[in-house]
Amino acid sequence: MMEKSRRSFLKVAGIAAIGLGAAPAMNFAASDSQGSAAAVKAKNPDALHAERWGMVILVKKINDKIAKQITHACHTQHNVPDFTHEVDTQKFPDTRPVNHNQEIKWIWKEKFHYAFPDKEDEFLNEKFHHLPFMVLCNHCKNAPCVQACPTRATFSREDGIVIMDYHRCIGCRFCMAACPYGSRSFNFRDPQPFIAETDPDFPTRSKGVVEKCNLCAERLAKGEQPHCVEAAEGAIVVGDLEDPASEIRKLLRENYSIRRKQSLGTEPSVYYIV
């Protein structure tokens, strides 16, 4: 007689059930079955709040070493795959060769004329050509990516963070076409083999979804500063743009700042002070 588990029974049952359609989804009520006090969902009491989160990057304080530190801190702790990482062939046999044009990045350094292509100038002060400009998602107030997304997988949070629901993304990449800053990356393949060490504090992504900087929403929720701020040795400040007393508002009051492609009306929340 054939030895089998409930598993195989259900598999056959499943095959037989094809055509009957999916079972209706369970409707779960947030109260318990005894009808005592209802459950509530709340924010962490230590969470940092802002009316509209923003970032100021003090470009002069960043050199190549700090730039590297920033990218490294963000990417390793968000489990962003590094396609130059040598794959552990024991754990991931048959990993196919990499197309480096399909890379994934959240925050990285660019030369001035790439970060600000509309501000190209042949007589620009020489030193600008060598400064590393950190670029990332601008968490635009009028974000074209949010407008484009057909599933609201990309959306603007109340506090101005443009964030993604990786569970919902269908991978149509409309948002990538819509973003005027090249801030988004697509998981062309399973990222797992290219993550040197998975950080258990943050989920990885699956193949077929888009991803980008989330302004460390998971850290702000615990009352901590974003990874890049911690790694930047004072060169990156994150705070509330709507609060006149905040540090970033002070910086913006006292310095001349620029934003990327301001003329497009997307209202980026990332400011550069040069």
Next chain:
Amino acid sequence: MLEIATKGTKNYWLWIAFLLIVIGAGTVAYLDQFFNGLMITGMSRDVSWGFYIANFTFLVGVAAGGVMVVIPYYLHDYEKFHRITILGEFLAVASLVMCLLFIIVDLGQPVRMLNVLLYPSPKSMLFYDMLVLNGYLFLNIVIGWKVLEAERNQVKPPAWTKPLIYLSIPFAIGIHTVTAYLYCGLPGRGYWLTAILAPRFLASAFAAGPAFLIILCYIIRKFTKFDPGWEAMQTLSKIVCYAVIANLFFFLCEVFVVYYSGIPGHQTHLQYLLFGYHGYNALVPWMWSGFILMAVGAVFLVIPKLRNNYILLPVACAMIFFGAWIDKGMGMIAGGFVPSPLHHVTEYMPTLQEIIITLGVYAAGFLVLTILYKLATQVKEEVGG
């Protein structure tokens, strides 16, 4: 009526078998993509849409082109088109099937496709594109089927098809307009950010669709006893002619604005497509051949003597069809992504596997087309004799 498709000549079955083989190859290639992700394509972080979306865009045009026979026949009672309206409608059906398949093969998470319906997003153009594409597909299936059935039974088509037919006209314009809006509403992409995009799409659609229809008429004449009518084909060729001229004209308007204003964000894309940019020029030969094909085709069709030539007409139509395909299928999408928003240049070429999947989708579309055309021509043969 469908039983007609189960009886055919040896050639018919050979052709069906051939299509099934191509579909099979495409399916195998697609399954690999399904399990391993879109890494198997030539797309990249910078060029995040490629061959699939390009062919989708082109085929939306072919589908919309079907309306060019519907309008004269139903709105202007142009009797000559009586025999070919059904061909236009069925061509639209087959094209839309391919369009929807192309969208599906392009998705990173196809199993979550229904999220578009579960979380409708009225601000997203893709939402409206889904509505009009499915709506137009539905309309054409119903109309085509009902009208053909009535013809077979030698009765008048039911009265309720009339409003549907009128409705299908704005839908045809709508599918290609909304498809253009997918692109031209994006602030950061200079090549697409132009109000002429939707008219240009429509013009090239009204050229490519009827051009293909003319070629199909030739094929039908050769393989069936049904004659779509030389005069209808002549009228169609005039439509193709003016549409392709409008398309070229719109393109020249675009070229003028871009080069005369000299705004770099807009100019670099066209520069890349037409002359190469910073030494990158993979698409230059394509673009030029596309426009030369369309221009020469237009000249052929403008001159009555050449247009009336039974041998030359399909050649001119093929030239226009392929020219439009290159313009939309190769240039339109990749051109919008090169250079990237940061002015980096990553070039794009589809991989072999991507091409096989694409061919599989085309084969599926042709299978639908073959079956529908088989029905249509057979019914017409039966009643018309």
Next chain:
Amino acid sequence: MTKNMIMGGLAVFVLAVLSPFWFNMVTTTQAAPEPELLGPAKEARKCVLDKYDMRANHMSLLDEWRDAVVRDADRIYVAANGKSFNMSLSTGENSCLGCHADKAKFCDSCHTYTSVDPYCWECHTNPKEIE
């Protein structure tokens, strides 16, 4: 079509629809595994919902949690029994896996038995699996 053909077709259909039961009759069945409470869960003995509710509805609960965390930025769940939890599958002490220390014996045993393969784990990595 003859009456016989219709009846024959119906018979085949009924046989096919009941195939799981035929399959079950010719094979033996294993008893359902008991999920084991290990680690902190063993002492706590108080979960987000009561046992039976949890058994039946944990996926719906997780679905609700994920929307709360991702979309509303709410991360704390104060359950009806007064205890509060970190709405997370795998991160931190107060998450599902933080309390249920052994995923294999708690989650997987049932999942395998019921033949479900939730893809949650593809991204929400079990912290214990990372060396």
